[in-house]
Amino acid sequence: MADLSINIAGIRSPNPFWLASAPPTDKEYNVRRALEAGWGGVVWKTLGEDPPVVNVSSRYGATRYNGQRMAGLNNIELITDRPLAVNLAEIKSVKKDYPDRAIIVSIMVPCVEESWKRILPLVEETGADGIELNFGCPHGMSERNMGSAVGQVPEYVEMVTRWCKQYTRMPVIVKLTPNITNILNPARAALRGGADAVSLINTIQSVVGVDLDAMAPMPVVDGRGTHGGYCGPAVKPIALRMLGEIARTPDTSVLPISGIGGISNWRDAAEFLVMGATSLQVCTAAMHYGFRIVEDMIDGLSNWMDEKGFETIADVTGRAIPNFVNWNQLNLKFKTLASINQDACIKCGLCYIACEDTSHQAISKTLLNGERHYDVIDEECVGCNLCAHVCPVDDCITMVPQPVEGVETWNEHPNNPMSKIPAKAG
């Protein structure tokens, strides 16, 4: 059996699955239930200075896609709306009862040294294992010059991180906002400030939908809406890219990563791990189905690791990074061809119309013994994968890699004006 325990920046937990700082970790009651359900740790819902913030009623919007609920979730909530002392007492009580779990406290106070200096000892006193700096909240708090307003300015990230390293002995995780153009800038700033790890991504600025009767963005609060933060399965691709970027860039690759963004099952978890994560944080999936989802996450990941022969999480972390390259390092000589399994084909015609209308007219539609018949015209197929994606039957269209002769990347390609080899005429 694989060993799922981790140690990230000195924070230990029996498995890599943590609940992200959000409503599931807002109070002792939920956190205890989560830890009972098997979560390896929690990042407590972001603490702030008293008096606490006030939240609106009508807080979440969601994307529903083809019957799938919460393909994406958007929220306009702020940080915890409970007094600091209440949260601190609860954190202390939980940590006492669950010494083996990772209890991390998310913090967001104004960008003033005094504020951080004041709150850090209070948090440390709870016995928490570490802190996470919420530089990500993209709505509400950012209007008050906190959250992503800090995370978007590398100098502030560096400065606040440094204060934290100075005023506490606890490991410091910097939570990065994706609402920037280059994720490496805040990551480098965190590194310079002495961060022990980074976590990403926080939510993405979004308007999840518009209520066409109220004529207002959703969620609608008394006739008006505001932009919110987007998360859930829809943001996973964006998170994976940002994670991989930090993990593959030599100077930032030294930062341990806590991966966040749309993780919903063990497979997503494995993908985040191989793209550089050591711990994993989950919010939307738990909000959708409850804490019990962790069971399959743990079980599935463990089985997969056994199958692949990975013994520890460290064996898995970053496995895909050497293969995550820039476009110009891809082999232009590689070719893959679509192939239809005629026994599995249910004759829906979707591959045909997709390729015919929008791709390369590489699927033929004929009648064979009076039955519809779809086939790939190898000569026309460019191997774009579109048909395999639209086909509603699993494993019906497979993409078959063809034998490759040699390697030729864009750097060497004659059509590249920057390459040394002259292009063929015409």
Added chain:
Amino acid sequence: MNQTPNIAADRLPPDILARNFSDAHPPLTEGQATIESDRCFFCYDAPCVEACPTGIDIPGFIKKISTGNITGSARTILESNIFGGSCARVCPTEILCEGKCVRNSQEDRPIQIGTLQRHATDWQMGTGEQPFSRAPLTGKRIAVVGAGPAGLACAHRLAMQGHDVVVFDARPKGGGLNEYGVAAYKLADEFAQKEVAFVLSIGGITVENEMVLGRDITLASLRAQYDAVFLGIGHAGVRALGITGEYFPGVRNAVEFIEDLRVSPTKSDVPVGRRVVVIGGGNTAIDAAVQAKRLGAEEVTLVYRRAAENMSATTVEQEWAQTNDVTIRYWSAPVRIDGSEDGVASVTFARGLTKDGRPVYDQGEYTLEADMVLKAVGQLFLPDPLAEDEIVIEGGRIRVDAEGRTTMTGVYAGGDCTAGEDLTVAAVRDGRNAAEAITADLMKAGN
């Protein structure tokens, strides 16, 4: 109907009867419709469309349900098939659209096209509005004989195209077999009449009831007074068994029994036997058997000459009969009916099997006691009203070309009185196509 001691009405209390003859398959809820519509793959050149005689754009209307565009969905259905509401309820979808749904190959569970179609058309009819309007009036007048699905589908399309239409029907109410034939629980709650009203609400159509072609009107006179004539007169005849005892009291044509049921608002005045034997293998036989049972018959046996797979009633229909506690006996040919002036007593059948690919009935005989026998061995087209005219009858039906033209200029026909499957949806297609042909011919003639 002759009553005999064992044939009686009012066998069940009114509330049970009401339940037995109410909607057999309830409509989808909003939520169910959304879930089901999301299951549709939105196939290209979808096989389900090809399998629908009226060629409804099925992926199109289902997609519109899933996006919440119910107005558009209903319109998509009704522009191909103005009887989309009754077809959704009566079509044997298992051998039509749903039978060809690609989901069958994937998971043996087709999209419920019929019930989704009902969902959209019910919504439309619930609005009380007709989604179509009439083209500028052409001044043409067209006579339609028969207010069944074929005749009314033709009339609706003609009215849409700007012609004025007069529909003549022999019966007191319109709707044809939707009103007088199809099982009560398929078209519950006066649906047939509601749908007729919906179809007629386009305007430009006058219905003349209790006008019989061959008695009150003739084809020649219609031909003289109107620019074109469409015949959608169904088939009025019933095939006989041709065995002794066929005329004892208690032996009836299944279609007449069904018609009594359809005409009765409460069903409590329709007499039924204690032990009923139904002879036949089609929809009519199934409907008669199930409805006899639901009226309160103690034992209903449906007897068919050949095997289950030879029945024209689909597997789904046969199972429906069985879940209604109807016993089905196969491979039995009726030999004679015994009884007296007081009523039928029993029916004797010869057992058969296939020999050298042909059915042979030499496996001995058996007798079923019965106090009511319902004959459902096929309906016939009766050409009598057309006897005087130069209309060619072929294979027992009116001969028409692919667009519905008969051999007499200006006269068109469709539905059960012409060749092809005897289905509501096929009748609707015929009527609609004939209307297109009539308009095209009238415009071509330039008059």
